[in-house]
Amino acid sequence: MTAPTPGRGAAFLLGVRALLPMHLGVVPFGIIYGVVALQSGIPPLAAVLMSSVVFAGSAQFLLAQLVGAGAPGLLMIGAVGLVNLRHVLYSASVAPMLRALPRRWKVLLAYLLTDEAYAAAIPHLMSGAAHGHWILFGAGFALWAGWQAATLVGVVLGAHLPADLPFDFALPLTFIAIVVPLLVDGRRIAVAVFAAALAVLLEAWPYKLGLFFAALGALMLAGVLARRSEP
Amino acid sequence: MSLAMVMLVCGLITFAIRLSFIALEGRYRPPGWFVPLLPFVPIAALTALVAPDLLLVDGQVSLGAGNPRFWAGVVAIAVAAWRGSILLTIGCGFAALWLLRLAAQAAA
Numbered sequence: 001m002t003a004p005t006p007g008r009g010a011a012f013l014l015g016v017r018a019l020l021p022m023h024l025g026v027v028p029f030g031i032i033y034g035v036v037a038l039q040s041g042i043p044p045l046a047a048v049l050m051s052s053v054v055f056a057g058s059a060q061f062l063l064a065q066l067v068g069a070g071a072p073g074l075l076m077i078g079a080v081g082l083v084n085l086r087h088v089l090y091s092a093s094v095a096p097m098l099r100a101l102p103r104r105w106k107v108l109l110a111y112l113l114t115d116e117a118y119a120a121a122i123p124h125l126m127s128g129a130a131h132g133h134w135i136l137f138g139a140g141f142a143l144w145a146g147w148q149a150a151t152l153v154g155v156v157l158g159a160h161l162p163a164d165l166p167f168d169f170a171l172p173l174t175f176i177a178i179v180v181p182l183l184v185d186g187r188r189i190a191v192a193v194f195a196a197a198l199a200v201l202l203e204a205w206p207y208k209l210g211l212f213f214a215a216l217g218a219l220m221l222a223g224v225l226a227r228r229s230e231p
Numbered sequence: 232m233s234l235a236m237v238m239l240v241c242g243l244i245t246f247a248i249r250l251s252f253i254a255l256e257g258r259y260r261p262p263g264w265f266v267p268l269l270p271f272v273p274i275a276a277l278t279a280l281v282a283p284d285l286l287l288v289d290g291q292v293s294l295g296a297g298n299p300r301f302w303a304g305v306v307a308i309a310v311a312a313w314r315g316s317i318l319l320t321i322g323c324g325f326a327a328l329w330l331l332r333l334a335a336q337a338a339a
Contacts, residue, residue, distance in 0.1 A: 021321055028236065044263055046235070053238050053239065053241075054241050054245055056240045056245050059241065059245065062252065063241065073236065073237045074268045076237050077237060080244060080245065081241075081248070084248050086276060087248045087249045088252065089276050090249070091248070092251075092252040093272035094259070095253045096254070098253055106250070107250065108252050110253050115277075115280060119273070122273045126273070138318050165268075172281045172284045172285060173303075173304075173320060174317060176281065176304060176308055176311055176320060176322060177320035178321075179274055179278055180312050181311060181312075182274055183312075188271070191271055191278075193279045195274070195282065196278050196282035197282075199278070199280075200282055200287060203290070211279050211280060214282075215275040215279045218271070218279065219271055219272065222268050223267070226267060228243040
């Protein structure tokens with residue numbers, strides 16, 4: 001291991017800072033997860049370990065529900081796979097930018113590749129920022145640490161906490177702040193509007209599949225619009 | 232199946248999904264039409280993630296006074312387009328949500 005140059009440290013901190021506002025929404029969500037997991041009959045140690053073994057917010061909520069309902073193991077595994085399917089798009093999106101990294105980096109960044117870390121880092125990665133993988137690592141690590149701490153608080157303090165915290169709105173606001181500056185032309189605006197419309201139409205689909213197919217549908221539109229704009 | 236086993240397999244599946252294209256990069260060539268679409272992934276995926284949060288109330292599209300999150304979202308979009316600052320967008324979005332709720336309480 002070589003000592004990180006200031007450039008890498010700065011990139012790591014840039015990623016951490018880009019993620020920090022999301023903690024306003026993520027931390028209450030993690031606390032509620034801890035509470036819900038215990039209520040579903042998951043032992044405290046398993047509830048805490050789940051946050052590092054699975055490390056996927058909505059999938060963990062679903063797992064807790066299914067455990068509480070006494071669902072069969074295979075169903076739970078299938079459901080978690082479907083809920084997390086959207087991450088394949090993030091993987092495809094960052095793959096070219098991580099191509100040259102050693103395998104241990106790819107493994108680490110894949111483990112940390114959540115909605116939030118992806119959103120926080122992708123504008124920097126796309127603009128070709130130096131040490132982009134350190135930015136993604138900083139964002140991923142900041143989310144991971146916050147999620148573990150929040151789970152622990154939820155499991156330990158549980159029912160003593162106020163249930164309704166208004167800060168969950170921080171997450172959509174942060175995603176808006178990340179996406180809107182990317183909408184630099186009509187084609188990108190059309191893709192965003194179409195993704196929003198499809199996501200609303202398909203919202204009732206189980207296991208967040210509507211979200212995945214809305215994103216896929218909007219990507220198809222991007223392809224169609226590109227073909228049309230060619231001479 | 233024990234809970235520990237379910238957890239472990241769920242963790243492995245989640246990790247495998249996230250690793251998929253990252254691990255395949257360089258060994259597998261995605262179809263030619265797919266590669267130019269990659270820059271659109273953040274817009275398509277993150278918009279799809281957020282839109283139902285802002286547009287739906289109890290599963291129904293609601294763009295009226297009964298959905299302050301939508302209007303606070305509109306304010307946030309305007310601020311983000313105008314300045315592009317994340318903290319300013321969050322601040323104005325929360326301020327708008329708070330004012331709209333106050334107004335709704337005053338009207339009720």
